[in-house]
Amino acid sequence: MFNNKSAVNTFSLSLLSLSLTTSTPSLAQGQQNADDIPIEIISVSGAFKRPKSIVDTPVSSTVLDGDFLRELKTDTLTDVANLTPNFQIAQGGSETNSKVAIRGISSVGNSAIEPAVGVFIDDVFYPRSGSVIGNLYDVNTVEVLRGPQGTLFGRNTPAGAVTIQTNDPTFSQDGFVSLAFGNFGEQQLSGAYSDAISDTLALRIAANLSTRDGYGYNDLSQQDVGDKETQAARLKLLFEPSDNWRTLFSFDISKLDSGGPIIELINETALPQFVGTLNAIYGATPLTDDSFDRNINQAHNDSLDDEQYGGSVESSYEFQTGHEFKVIAAHRKWDAEFTESLVRLTPSLIDRNNYFTSNNTSFELQFLSPEEQTLQYVVGAYLYDESFDIDQDFALGEAYCSPTIFSVILSQALAQGAPEQVAFENASASATQCAGLEQAQAISSEFNQDTRSYALFGQLTYPLTSSFEATLGGRYTRDEKDGSFVQMVNNPFAGLFRTSESSPDLAFDDDKFTWFINGQYSIAKNINVFASVSTGFKSGGFNSEGGSEALSEQNQRVFDSETTTNYELGIKSDKFRGLIFGLTLFRIELDDFQARSFDGQTFIVRNAAELVQQGLELDYTWQFNESLSLMGGLAWLDSEFSDFPNAPGLPGSQDVQDLKGRPNLYSPDLQTTNALRFKTSLPHTDDYQFHATLSHQYTAEQDVGGALNANPQGIQDAYHLLGATLGLSSSVYAWRIEAYAGNLTDESYCLTIFEQPFGQVLGAIDAVTNTSAQRCVLGNPKTYGVRFSYDF
Template sequence: MLVRANLATSVASAGLALALAAPAHAASEAPASDAPVAEKSGGGAPAAPVDDSIVVTARRRAETVQTVPLAVTVVGGAHIENTGAFNVGRLTQLTPTLQFYSSNPRNTSVNIRGLGAPLGLTNDGIEQGVGVYIDDVFYARAASSTFDFLDVSRIEVLRGPQGTLFGKNTTAGALNITTRAPTFDPEARLEATAGNLGFVQLKGAVSGPLSDTLAVRLAGSFTQRDGTIYNVTQRQWINSQDNKGARLQFLWRPSSGVEVTLAGDYNKQNPNCCALVYVRTGATQRPANRQYAALAAAQNYAVPSTNPFDRLTDEDVALRAKNETGGVSLRAKIQTGLGTITSITAWRFWDWDPSNDRDYLGLPITTKSNNPSHQDQYTQELRLTGETGRFNYTVGAFGFYQKIHTTGVQQQGPAASKFLIAPSNALSNDPSVLNGLTASNDITLKNTSAAIYGKFGYKLTDTLSIQPGVRLNYDKKDGVYNSTVTDGNGNLVVFKINPATGKSANSSREAAQLAVLAPQYFVANFSDWNLSGDVTLAWDPTRDVHVYGTYARSFKSGGINLNGVPSNTDGTPLLQFATIKPERVNHFEVGIKTQFWGRKGTFNVAAFRTEINDYQAQVSNYTVGALRGYLANAEKVRTQGVEVDFALRPSERFSVYSNAAYTDAKYVRFKNAPCPPELSGGTQPVDSNGNLTSPPAAPGVSGVSPLSCDISGQVLPGVSKWSFSYGGEVNLPVQAFGGEGQVYLGVDGNYRSRFSSNPTPSAYTWVEGYALTNFRLGVRRDGRFDIYGWVRNAFDTKYFDQLAVASGNTGLIVGQVGDPRTYGLTVRTQF
């Protein structure tokens, strides 16, 4: 009892220390996995990402990664820590088919094989296609993926539809993250890192028993780093990191057949973030005096540098990206004669408080562009997993309720009139026309989802099995979009119609204001039932060869456009754009998993083809107004490719791995897509039937713009055709820290070929391919102590995370530059 009392005191003391010294940051919370997983510690090299002994719970039962018949990449906690992959953005460097884009936490996309969520501004009214689960709890907002991983045991990246295995439907795949559970053996983990750019990261966890049946675990993390962009206006470095988080778990095990975990977490980010820098300009079809060069010259303005890798900006709005999330979950597992019953009850919240400079320049054009948002979500999942003879099963029911309230504001500044109104209009010389013009948005969404699902398996022979799955889903969304506009004097700006003529009765001043910010109000509703399913055939011809084939008929729920919709000339919203149809998915996949050389080597191959009808695509009308982007259904898209995972560990002294992916993702049919900026911005004279009366001009030539463009056959955004990750480690035995240890050298890296960074491919927004290489050199002893120096992006590769078309279609292209070379020292201990 004295040991337990001391441990309880240690836990409380550690918690206080973490709260005072580094109120930790975490990737999230939650309870233990369905099966315990022994993490490889010991003195040898960390296991490569593919390992026959790694146990996964991707199918809600304990299986080794090599025998589970689906494409899954498993990254263990030790590998995550050693490679510095402390968030999802870094995880993409280890898993080639995972894509992550984040201009700020709210505008974050997590995709697998090019599918998941549209690349661009987040729309509250749609679902994400890649499910993020932490200890079985579904995270509805992709913003949660920007937080640091905390005390992670392993991450499973499941590729392809997973709706018959998970509570919330996941059409593109899932990130199944398992944290370390409370232990009945006392343990503690501490880690401290310091590096250039003022980088400081502290992590800690302590765990142990409070009684014979109750264990506790407290974990915390703190990350801070100076920014990588210098703001010459504010005279400070921006795009910094500031992450804190903590998680507390209690595990109650009253008997061998009952296990209950209560978990709570809180996570906070408050960096000076997030700026995009000038990259280039490209000609649009606007008149020359309305393109960037002329507009900037008219105000005697020049950016501080036209080389984006000088890492300079002069954005004149104070930036903020305050991001808070947390919640509580209760997870109960009961062993019965039918199998294991698991119940997961959870509540989560998300608060987003931003400040942005959406003109990306040092001119006061847009002085406010913020969308503070609050979300509450409630989930309940109940499932039964069991096996009898040749038959196994997982059946479950899932309920989800989410409420989002967003209160946005966009305000124009004193430079807006000259930049946004045509120079031929005398009003362009009157700053008061647009100065103080403000759109105040009030947006709400209520999202309800319920499902029953099941996955079954039957062994036809000792080596051949069939595994069908089914899902019945109901979704309902209710949304309200309300945007009011006031001028600089606080007067409402509205559309006025002359009842006698049916034409606009607005003054020229009001017309100029409405062309920039327009009021809009609409209510939209969506509801739908869907039945989907899949079937897998698995064959194990030998102990070390496993073959599978899968067909899945899946769907992604329809949604509501809550960023505003196009309107007609009198401001009436076009409600046919208010809702988005569900995606209908047909997925085919075959794979083979093999091991050789006495299981020292692993070689896995998967080939897939996914076809989606009514793909939910992000579009933009490239106007100067507040309608920055909305969603529409592309008729059909397709992604197909091949993935290869290779790992070799001939001895405890040496290991290597390599993962490769070829992904061919394109629009099969999208005939009425928005045109790229080089074909936009010109006049659009139409006849009574809505047809252009003049032929479109050539790209970048001032004149007539097409009403829409056929981009069938062009690539989906954000997808590299080729991507690779690779790494290895070699170590030698030494006497270290009073015992036998190893000195080791490790390397890991990744490459991706060029990709389009705009929903409609544009000549101006291709991100060129790049390779990143990281090194680490250190010494460790028996898994208890580890000290190593590291360098990331060792060759200081200059690259972009993404490019974007600035609003107004002036031809300005801005970008998010990737991290430069960073280096530091990490000390880790475990006892």
């Protein structure tokens, strides 16, 4: 377990969180007439493919509107996660390796494994989590739907779905421009403009440009590390030739350049033999004074060049009967080039160059019943096709052949009893030979995968009585995958961590029927209780990484599908004195869980376990009066493997483990989020308003290890994140100026903790204590700035 560098006093912040909650009754009692307070009931559309109030939607969900997201300067999905219980974004060694997790269930991002959480932007599925890491801008709503959404959504939602709706064109002039400046050299310019072109055609243009310096500093290179620059633009055209025909065209493009995350060596895990080996071979170590201060002393050649673009057409026609026919067609392309320093020592040892390319096309048909009809239903079909390529090159650094290979050969020869002079000469000859062979592409691999998915789906809702309605849904999905993996070791001295392999004819196919059963009962006006059972599945596929042993020879290149069954019991209401809330009890059972193990050199996905995630979720908004409100949530999560007999061993151990009864990764037993919002007019005028927001998130202790082996070294201690905005606006002149801050207390915490690569060779593993040197991917530091906005 690792303590945070600038840990906030847990007791005082717990009191803060408690005060935000317990103060609400007294505030409510102070109202003259709480029932007269206007409450904004958010309308959602993701869960049932038609607008419904959040109170009438029997799904555990958090919905954030665009104005609130702008107010808190919520720029990324990571920022959304900080406002949403049981929703996390965990970043690995690169931004392309981001894991989107709901209820502690996620999938690694930089491999061919399918996501456990589906992300949909304007009803279009984004298949790779690495492609949704860019900035959010000009957003209307973000919905986080927890639990399997396997009936109405396109693909891969066994844990849940995130649906993002951007703002559509309007037939009246609308828009904004925003300019922000912050610490770390942050500069951000964003804006949108919407207006009518004709009586039947309107457009909306939105763009976002942002840049900042790195959050860390490299003492070795005397440079900042982790800089980031994003550019994004979106064009929407809305064509409405009549009241019953609507077609929306959307085109977007984005580019992200990044210097990678800050990855520090955790000093207390650096074994004496590891430090001694590094000093003996390289004369220096990556140790720093503080493991969490974002100062590093190591090779950091990380860079990310991420580009994507796409277009979609959504056309709907409403017949005279009120029935609606909808077509959604989309094509997207994502390219990412990512370079990382693999070993992260003082000299450059090995760089891994990754090239990701995804081309995908989707086509969906929906037929919906009239909204006023007693029997509500939606039926449809879905087609999806993706070509996904991952190419890798391992480039040897200046210190690989000498002194690294020299030292390895020398120590092996001496251990085998060779005379010192002979051992020295053999080691020198090997180092010279290594240097004369391929360096830039010492190892190269190519992975290709073609996916075709077909689905038929339907869902209907019928009121059996005036107070009780039932919903039934089902979806039949068939996935077919073809692939190939080829790895070439072009420099045999790189065979320490990779071997040649050829698997040219990979094939996988599976079909599943997933379903949803729900009953909702209105026990009083605006108070609904519901119970539901639903299923979901995540398609199997292929391991896209190579290893020191050929995976094809161990029958590990292909893994099977993962299935989930979810049980929920909940209550939602907007009846109590300005309070809107939803409370859900849930239990998710996962079979053939796609577990990820690490053998010290490569990651392998395999079906290895049965997992149960269960708990309670609370979402609420409390409008105390016209000026003050509190929104937030709480998630209690109990995670346990019900069967995991052959789990990977701890570092240095050749034995498997039985992890039955142990929790999954990224499954804290408690998360809370709170945002206290205040807005009022300045004295003696209604033309100027002051507003302030204080946000707080608490995340309990959790395992954030890079591999699923229950290593206690991967435990991240509980931490708090505190944010705030203060602003002044003019209702007459439509301007707004705000000061904002994130992670106000400069809390240091690890998004991911993983074992030191090549730890066995470098002496970083203690086979007696089963411990290893660990690396920490640090979360963002304290950020602050000022922003000016103008609406028109």
